[in-house]
Amino acid sequence: MHWVTAADSNIGGREDQQDRYLLAQSDDGSNHLLVVADGAGGHKTGGLAAQAAIDCIDDNIEELWASTDPDAFIKQLIIECHTRVLAVGGEDLACTTLVMALIRGDEVFWGHVGDSRFYLVRDGETVVKTRDHSLPELQLQASADTDHIVSMETNKLYMCLGAPVDILPEVASSVVREGDTLLLCSDGLWSQIDMVALLADIGDSPVAAKNLDSWINQARLADKENSDNITLLVAKFVGQPSLLQTVLRRIYRVLGKKRKSRMNF
């Protein structure tokens, strides 16, 4: 069993790209890391905030690979990122969301602050979806608990890195199974596209650059003039190919080469 990962990002219709991402693998290949940060704030500060969070994670990556209690480590690391982002931007507000997932064998540990999301898709169904730290999500929970009516306000976060309040990252983990797909994305993806259809598609499709490209385009076209920055990272847990598949693949490869060389003549 092994992981196939890919990432893609698009500026959308905005002037600045304030999304940042990180896709990394430990030297021995046993750990993978996927991170998305979606900056918000002023013209420049949003991107700086997101970059600061990514840099902070990158600086601590060796410790992350080696951590024996990833849940606790991720929580602490996100708080560390918060401190780092607070130092960015000076008097202007510079804040960022953050969602990160550490993959270790068939276990995945994730944490988030804000409205960038983590999804775990199995057999076309969403098994896990993080809950945004946003007003709509709060109100959704409130209206489920009581019959109190509240109004929706999109894009309002009550918790993000770099904002002048304490943060409490949410962390969780999961044991994955063969064929499971993980998706990390900024709100440019999930708010501009029919996620039910997209998740079904992501679950069924191989992790390939052209697929990511097509999903980004779908999200982008939904709001042509003013599309938000879009970022998505996908990881799929796939089984070892059977002997027959390996043999066939080799044959195809040889045939492919032959075909190519013939074209050269």
Next chain:
Amino acid sequence: MDYIRVYRGNELKKQFELGEGRVTIGRTDDNSVVLADPGVSRQHAAIEYDDGDYYVVDLGSSNGVFLNSQRVEKGKLKYWDEIQIHNFVIKFMAKPGLGAADDDVAAVDAESDKTEFINITDEKQLEKLRQKTKQCFLNYEDATGATQKMMLKKPRIIIGKAKHADIKLSGWFTPAVAATIERQGNTYELVPTKRGKVIFQNKAIEKPAQLTDGSGFIVRDMEFEFYNRLTQTEE
């Protein structure tokens, strides 16, 4: 009778009674509900009645239709659902004017669609929310008959004879791994193995079963109780 109320920001704009006919929502005057804003398409959405239920349908709008923050092509409505169209919010409800006074609805700047950070004024509520965490643990009797409580902190808990098992079982025919408890975000699954003799809800199971707060199960004659409940933490 079912109603929809149309809000923009904290302001109630319209209230509309739903019948069995199709209700169209859009920018131009020929719609049942007119939302005069350039961000709304001419024919933006419709609310359709079908066999006792109402559905919201996107009529190919450019900015989309959102049902409780999720973009939908077509979605079934239940009471208290909120439909978002551009910067309007449409609430679906059983009776007109039920629930909160308009004062309860927080003021917003509905013009901007950029992500913003806000300070929640009701800090007590937020504190309460932050402190709510789920505690997840297993209760079982060990070989000496003493009751044990194990907090589930790892994504996978192994029950069996193996050295690395988190809960050790004895017995000649006990497999190394009789069953595992696997975390899936906020839920947990009991995953049996072939010779684990796992019994859940009075039945031997071969496929993973979802555990809920208070679930009991048996692995190779050892009885377990699973708990997953909200608690207030000291943090």
